[in-house]
Amino acid sequence: MAQYPMTARGAEMLREELNQLKSVERPKIIASIAEAREHGDLKENAEYHAAREQQSFCEGRIQDIEGKLSNAQIIDVTKMTNNGKVIFGATVTILNLDTDKETTYRIVGDDEADIKQNLISVNSPIARGLIGKELDDTVNIQTPAGTVEFEIIEVEYI
Missing domain, CATH: 1.10.287.180 (Transcription elongation factor, GreA/GreB, N-terminal domain)
Incomplete structure (x- = not known):
């Protein structure tokens, strides 16, 4: 199972x-x-x-x-040592390099996902693009509007 x-x-x-x-x-x-x-x-x-x-x-x-x-x-990420790596359960603040807009997301399971509360599914395109990356990394994420470049400016295990 x-x-x-x-x-x-x-x-x-x-x-x-x-x-x-x-x-x-x-x-x-x-x-x-x-x-x-x-x-x-x-x-x-x-x-x-x-x-x-x-x-x-x-x-x-x-x-x-x-x-x-x-x-x-x-x-439970609160029991893990924060090494700046984006993992499941982490709260990640990203900066859109095109618009200078900051957004904070928490990567959660499918049942917990709620975009209105900035809780995104681990299976979403944004989360898949962020998982495994680290603080200060620049990532290109495919969105409906095209590829967007983001910088990871904060990773929290809260």
């Missing part, structure tokens, strides 16, 4: 969601199904069918999270 890289924070967020689904959502859905059953004929009971569908989604998500956690390779 393949191992999937995940930050310690990402694993904790999945565990919290799993706990929420099992201890809050699942019992709520079971109660909804029981209540809908009391309304009688199940063939034409929209509440019952909606609750069953919700149960199906909930159980699917629980299985999905459990699968991801069981195959996760949790990487």
Whole structure:
């Protein structure tokens, strides 16, 4: 079975969601199904069918999270010595040499990626271009707008 890289924070967020689904959502859905059953004929009971569908989604998500956690390779960069190398979990500040614009990204697993929070997937073109590089390196990264040259100006393991 393949191992999937995940930050310690990402694993904790999945565990919290799993706990929420099992201890809050699942019992709520079971109660909804029981209540809908009391309304009688199940063939034409929209509440019952909606609750069953919700149960199906909930159980699917629980299985999905459990699968991801069981195959996760949790990487905690805060426990590693920062040698200036860009690795999974690192927070990297890059300077676009064309526009002088600085951007900071954290390289995370696919499930944690959220561009609005500057969390980029390890499989994204930017992350793939940065992994293995070091502080002060200049890298060319293929973007939809063409090749862009960046300088790595800061690498943090936070």
